[in-house]
Amino acid sequence: MADTPEAHITVRNLDMAYGTFVIQHDLNFTIRHGDIFIIMGGSGCGKSTLLKHLVGLMAPARGEVLFGKQDLWKAAPDEQERLMRRFGILYQSGALWSSMTLAENVALPLGEFTDLGRAEIEEVASLKLALVGLAGFEDFYPSEISGGMRKRAGLARAMALDPEILFFDEPSAGLDPISSRMLDDLILELRDSLGATIAVVTHELASIFAIGNNSVFLDADTKTMIAQGDPKQLRDHCPDPKVRNFLSRGALGEEAAGAKA
C-alpha cells in the first residue's frame, strides 16, 4: 500500500497530540494522485487536527507526512514553504482576509508568488472568482456576502496558484443542500479539469458518497483509524460495524454500534 508510484501524500505512523493529550495515534494511509480523499469520523475525533498536520500548521508528535518522497516536517524552511505553496486550502469559515476585497484576497498570493503584472493579476483574480460563480463580486468585502459565497470565495483563493493538492475543511458545513451539492460538483469538476488531488474533511454522508473514492475513518474512542478505502465499499462491506453504522446514518441501530464497544 505504502509506496505505490502514484502516491501523492503518504502518512506514516503519525501520532497527533496537544501537549501530552493524544488525539490520534498510528495513522497510516496514502492519498494517490487524482484521489478525492475523505477524512471522516464522528465529531471531535481529530479530523480537522489531521488536516492541520497535512498542511503544515501543526507538527506531528511522531511519524511523518510525505509529499511524494519529501517529508514536509524535515524539509528546510525554504523548501517547506515551497512545498506548502503547492497546495490550496479551503478553511471551514472561508478564512478570507477581512480587510481586503474578494479580488484582493485572490490577488494577494498571485502578487506575492508570481511575476505577473497588475492588470494580469486582476484578470486572473476575476477569472478565479468567475469559476466559483462570483463574477461581479470583485469589490465586495467578505463581511458583505453570505456564508456560502464566502466559502466559494475561499475556494477561489485556494485555487489562485493552481495548486496540485486542494484541502477542504468541512466544505458543506453551514450550507443549504443545494449550495452544498453545487460545491460537490465544483470539487469533482476541479479534480477532472485540473487533475488536482483533493482531500476533504467532512461528515456529510451525501458528499462522502457523491465525491469520495478513497477515505480514512478516525475513531474517537480507540483514538486511531479503524477503516480506509472507498466509502461506498466501506458502507457495504467494512468488517467494523461502527463504520457501517456511521456510513448508513445509524440505520444499523445501537446494537451494531454497541457490539464493538
Place this chain on the structure above:
Amino acid sequence: MAQLTAPAATSVTPVPREPKLDFGQRDGGVLLLGLAGDWKLRAGLPTPKDVAKRLEGAGSARRVAFDATQLGAWDSGLLAFLVGVQDLCKTRNIPIDPAGLPEGARRLLKLATAVPERAGARRTAERPDFLTLVGNESLALWRSGGQMLEFLGEALGSFGRMLVGRARFRRSDLMDIIFECGAAALPIVTLISFLVGLILAFVGAVQLQQFGAQIYVANLVGIAMAREMGALMTAIIMSGRTGAAFAAQLGTMQVNEEIDALTTFGLSSMEFLVLPRMLALILMMPLLCVYADLMGILGGAIVGVGMMGLSVPEYVHQTVNGVGLADFAVGIAKSSVFGVLVAVAGCLRGIQCGRSASAVGLAATSAVVTGIVFIIVTDGIFAVLTNVLGI
C-alpha cells in the same frame, strides 16, 4: 386583542400549588415517592437528598416507585429530581420503577440516560494547592518572558529583512495603518497634550508666583513637555488606542483562521502583519510626539498669558531660550522606542490570542497593560541613562 385575551388567560391559569414530596411504604420493601403539586423549576423544590435521607433511615427499601396521581404541571425541575433519584438508586443498587410517572417524564428520563457519560470526558475540578499555583504562575511568567523575547527577536529579524528589501508586505496596508495611527490620532493627542500643558502650567504657577518667578512657567512647561510628557502621553494614548486595536485585529484574524491562511500560503505573519504595524508606529510616533510637545506648550502659554499677565513675545522668548534642541531630541528618540514597544505589545498579544471571543477581549486588555508597563519601565531606563550621560 391583547385586552380580550389577557383576562381570559388569567382566569384559566390554575393557582400554582406547592410541590410536595411524601413517602409511602408498600409491601415488599417498596419505597413509594408521592409527587404532588406543581414541580416547576425554581428554588425550594424537594431534592434527591431528601430521598437519600429517607433511604438511609429505612434501610430496607428494595425498590423505589412513584405515585404521580396528585402531580400538577411539571418541567425540567421534576426531571432533574428524577435523574438525581435514579443516580442515587444506582449507587445503592436499588431498582427503580418508573411506571407511576407521567408518560412524558418517563421518556425524557430514558433519553437523559440513553448515552452513557464518556469515560474521562468530565473535567475533574482538582484544586491545586497554594505552592503548585505559585509554581505554575512563576513558570508561566518565565515562559511568557521567553516568548516575548522570541517575538521581539523575530520582529527585529523581519525589520532587518525589510531593510534589505526582502520582506513581504502590502504597501497599501502600511499606508492604511499609518493613517490610522497617525492622522486619525490627532484629535485625542491634541486634547490630552493641550490639557497636560495647561495642568503643568497651573501647578507651576501657584508655586512660582510665590517667588515672583512666574516667567519660569515657560521653562517648566517647555522642558517637561519636550523631555517627558510629550513622548509619554502620546505613547500611553497610542497604547490604549492603537495597541489595543492591533491586538483585537490580529486576535480576530487568529479566530477566523485568517492567520492560518497566511501561513499556509507561505506568507509570514511577522512580515505581513507585524512589520507594517511596527513600521507605521516607528514613523508616526515621533511626529505625534513633536505635535504633542507644541500643543502642550500652547496650553502652558494660555495659562501664562491669560492668567499670569505674561505677554506672548515674553513667553515665546522664554520658551525658546529655556528649551534646548537636546530636550526635544531626547523626547523624540524616546517616542520612537515607545512606538516599537506599543506595536510589539499589541501584535504579540494579538498573535498569541486564543480562538474565542473572550480571548480577543483578553488580548486587547493585555496589550494595553503590557504596553504601558513597557513604556513606563523604558522611560525609567531613559531617565537614568540621560542622567548618567548628562544630556
